[in-house]
């Protein structure tokens with residue numbers, strides 16, 4: 001598998017189904033294995049859809065050995081992977097100033113991989129996301145994961161088995 005060097009300008013949509021939590025982690029791992037340095041990613045959907053599990057998969061794909069937990073109560077967790085990873089959770093965000101004091105804008109301006117749960121809580125234009133991931137619950141163990149992502153990255157995902165055998 002070849003990690004993407006940089007993202008193409010054009011973005012496309014991709015949708016994949018996950019029938020288990022393990023599958024969601026695996027999809028995240030493959031996703032993380034193609035991410036270039038500096039990727040800024042929004043993880044969206046309601047409470048309990050699987051954003052943190054997916055973030056854990058992304059971290060695994062970036063070589064992180066630690067367990068990835070929800071930063072809901074602390075708003076930011078950092079991991080050392082192939083690149084520094086900053087995992088934010090904006091569920092409890094009340095004021096836009098908190099984003100500044102958390103260092104989110106600065107974090108997204110370097111080689112860090114930035115994962116933002118509830119990224120859709122940010123007003124338009126505050127941050128430019130390279131990829132948006134939107135997870136929906138289908139049933140207790142099933143999820144639909146929608147991606148809006150650069151065309152070259154999406155192509156790399158689609159060539160991977162995890163994205164084309166539907167289980």
Ligand SMILES: Nc1ncnc2c1ncn2[C@@H]1O[C@H](COP(=O)(O)OP(=O)(O)O)[C@@H](O)[C@H]1O
Pocket residue numbers: 018019020021022023024045046047048049050051052053054070117140141142143
């Ligand atoms: N296919 C699936 N993908 C992701 N999570 C699933 C799936 N099926 C069941 N779950 C459960 O949904 C929950 C997702 O939790 P979490 O990742 O913390 O969600 P969020 O961060 O979106 O609030 C976990 O308890 C997980 O076991």
Ligand SMILES: [Mg+2]
Pocket residue numbers: 051052070071072089117
């Ligand atoms: Mg979470």
